[in-house]
Amino acid sequence: MTTSLAPRVFSGVQPTGNLHLGNYLGAVSRFVPLQESFECIFCVVDMHAITVWQEPKELFHNTREVAAAFIAAGIDPKRHIVFNQSQVQAHAELAWIFNCVARLGWLNRMTQFKEKAGKDRENASVGLYAYPNLMAADILAYRATHVPVGEDQKQHLELTRDIAQKFNNDYAEEIAAAGYANGFFPMTEPLIAGPATRVMSLRDGTKKMSKSDPSDLSRINLTDDADTIAKKIRKAKTDPEPLPTEAKGLEGRPEAANLAGIYAALSGTDVEAVLKEFGSAQFSGFKQALIDLAVEKLSPITGEMKRLMDDPTHIDAILSDGADRARALAEPIMRDVRKIVGFVGRAG
Ligand code: AMP
Numbered sequence: 001m002t003t004s005l006a007p008r009v010f011s012g013v014q015p016t017g018n019l020h021l022g023n024y025l026g027a028v029s030r031f032v033p034l035q036e037s038f039e040c041i042f043c044v045v046d047m048h049a050i051t052v053w054q055e056p057k058e059l060f061h062n063t064r065e066v067a068a069a070f071i072a073a074g075i076d077p078k079r080h081i082v083f084n085q086s087q088v089q090a091h092a093e094l095a096w097i098f099n100c101v102a103r104l105g106w107l108n109r110m111t112q113f114k115e116k117a118g119k120d121r122e123n124a125s126v127g128l129y130a131y132p133n134l135m136a137a138d139i140l141a142y143r144a145t146h147v148p149v150g151e152d153q154k155q156h157l158e159l160t161r162d163i164a165q166k167f168n169n170d171y172a173e174e175i176a177a178a179g180y181a182n183g184f185f186p187m188t189e190p191l192i193a194g195p196a197t198r199v200m201s202l203r204d205g206t207k208k209m210s211k212s213d214p215s216d217l218s219r220i221n222l223t224d225d226a227d228t229i230a231k232k233i234r235k236a237k238t239d240p241e242p243l244p245t246e247a248k249g250l251e252g253r254p255e256a257a258n259l260a261g262i263y264a265a266l267s268g269t270d271v272e273a274v275l276k277e278f279g280s281a282q283f284s285g286f287k288q289a290l291i292d293l294a295v296e297k298l299s300p301i302t303g304e305m306k307r308l309m310d311d312p313t314h315i316d317a318i319l320s321d322g323a324d325r326a327r328a329l330a331e332p333i334m335r336d337v338r339k340i341v342g343f344v345g346r347a348g
C-alpha cells in the first residue's frame with residue numbers, strides 16, 4: 001500500500017564526463033546526509049547518457065568515475081545501493097510502459113529537451129525525447145518516495161508524478177485487485193533545497209554550470225587540482241562592486257550571487273551569513289577565501305576519486321553488487337506491474 005511505503009531515496013547522475021561543482025553541490029553532496037534517515041539508491045544513469053552520442057570508451061570510464069565520485073563524497077555502498085542503470089533491466093522495461101502512459105503533449109513541454117535538442121530538433125534521438133519517461137521509471141521501479149536533485153530536474157519530477165498518477169488512475173481496478181488500497185506508485189517528493197540548487201557558469205552568471213560548456217573555465221571539475229581551482233576562481237567573472245551586505249543587494253548581480261551561493265554551500269551556511277562576513281569587502285579578498293575553502297573541501301574528494309579509479313576492479317564489484325541488490329528490490333514491483341498491466345507470465 002502506498003501509505004505504508006517506507007521512505008526511500010533514489011537519485012541518478014549521468015556519466016557524461018566533467019562532473020562539476022554544480023553536480024557536487026546541487027546533488028552528490030546532498031545525498032550524503034540522507035543516508036542517515038533513508039534507504040538510498042544512487043544510480044549512474046548510463047542509459048540516459050546515450051540519449052546523446054557517447055564514445056563507448058569514454059562512457060565506460062565516466063561510469064566508473066561517477067561511481068568513484070559518489071563513494072569519495074561519502075556514500076557508503078555497503079549500507080546503501082550504488083549501481084549503474086544498464087545492469088538492471090527493470091529500468092528499460094518500465095520506461096517502455098511509461099512511454100505508453102505519458103502523453104506527447106506532456107513531453108512537448110519539457111524545457112530540457114528543447115535546450116538539448118537545440119535548433120536541429122529533427123536530428124535529436126528519440127531517446128532524448130523520451131528521456132523523462134526513463135527517469136520516471138528509474139524512480140518508480142523502486143517506488144522511491146524522495147528524489148534529491150538540482151533545480152533543473154524539477155520539471156522532470158513533476159512529470160514523474162503525472163505518470164504515477166495516470167498509471168494509478170488508468171489501472172485503478174487492477175491495482176485494487178492486486179491488493180493496493182491507495183494506488184500503486186507513490187507521488188514522489190523532490191528534495192531541492194539549499195544555497196546551490198542551481199550553480200551557474202563562472203564565465204556567465206546567467207548560464208547554468210554544465211558538463212557540456214565548451215569553456216573549461218566555466219566550471220570547476222571534481223578532477224581539477226588545487227592550482228586549476230585557484231585559477232578558475234580568480235578568473236571567474238564578477239562586477240566592479242564589492243559584495244553587498246544583504247541578500248537583496250544580489251538582485252541583478254548573477255555572478256556575485258553565484259559565488260556567494262557557492263561559498264555558502266561549501267561552508268554549510270547560507271548566503272546571509274556569507275554576506276555578513278564578506279559584505280562590502282573587495283572581491284579579491286572574497287575570491288581568495290573561496291579558493292581556500294573550495295580547495296579544502298574538494299581536494300580530499302579529488303584525491304579519493306583518483307585512488308578509487310586506480311582500482312577499477314573494486315569499483316566494478318561495487319556496481320555489480322549494487323545492481324544485484326537493486327534488481328532484488330525492483331523485481332517484485334515489476335511482477336506486480338506486469339500483472340496490473342495485463343501481461344501474461346509466470347505469477348510471482
Ligand atoms: P547530470 O549531470 O545532468 O546528470 O546532473 C546530475 C545532478 O546534478 C542532477 O541532480 C542535477 O540537477 C544536478 N546539477 C547539474 N548541474 C547543476 C548545476 N549547475 N547546479 C546545481 N545542480 C546541478
Ligand code: TRP
Nearest residue numbers: 010011012013045048135138147
Ligand atoms: N535526469 C537527471 C539529470 O540529468 C539524471 C537522472 C536520471 C535522475 N534518472 C534520475 C535524477 C532519477 C534523479 C532521479 O540530472
